[in-house]
Amino acid sequence: MSIMLYFGKVNLISEHVYKVYSGEIQMREILSNLLINFKDGLQYQEENSYIGDDGEQHTNVIEYSVYVKEKTDTFIRGRLDKKFRLLYKEKNPITRELETKGITNTDAIEFYFDIFNEMVGYNTSIRFGHKKFLEIFGIMINLSMDKAELDYRFIVDRYTNGIDIKELYRELKEIKAIQKLSFTFRPINPDKQTLKSIQDNGKDRLEQFENANLSTKSILLTSASKLGLNIDSYIVREQLDEADNLQRDVDARNATSKGYVKVEATGRDGVTKSTEDKAPIKRKIHRMSEFVKACEDVIRQINARSFDNEE
16 A cells, blocks of 8 residues: 655744844754754644533543654654544444444654755644644644744645746636635745845845734735636735745745745635645655655755656
């Protein structure tokens, strides 16, 4: 049975990213602190409420924990565990009524965290999918910073092949009667080439982000018209232009690939399409013994800008 691997982009979103632009602090210094402090045993709990057969509200506590298997001076390999109470129905042989029962269940996702390339490779499970893994992994990163009394803040986005501005515009035009259109913008985490461009050529829109101490900028456009939003209107084209011009060397494909820009559109039929679901970077393996090498290969190819997405 084959195993599909996916990848996430770890993005610094606190004000320190702007100090990286100006050269006050090095990104490597920040990431070194992350490497040192992301440790085995990190734990996080969340509570989900549900209505039981008795009509009363109950709480299901989900426990997440990090198990570090291997740690080097560049990467952390481990597992993110999700322990929860799995509810199921069982027929009472006497009353013939269906009764809710529960057992403790643990799902787990293996991860390979390449610290200095700001990427994490991972598999998924039936009850522990993409979005939840990326959300919880980001929470664990920030918990590690809290424990070290560091105020760096990160978020983890799904790594995709991205979408260029013409293709994005074309796909939006094809959605019938868009009722809701949202744009999310975040400061970029520059590689050496982009950082040099920022320092040589200016920050462009990133300067507005810095002046506002911005971590995330969200724009939501809605329409109650049967025709939906006009994609050719100034207000929509203005957001599309920003998506393609965060900085002169960061176009829409680059920005959507790494999570700096996310666009979501919901049509009249209620279906939502998102750039974060567009062509995710993935790699198929046949056994977990191939996991580390596959992650290393994909990350190396991403860095070389020559990744060939495998189905």
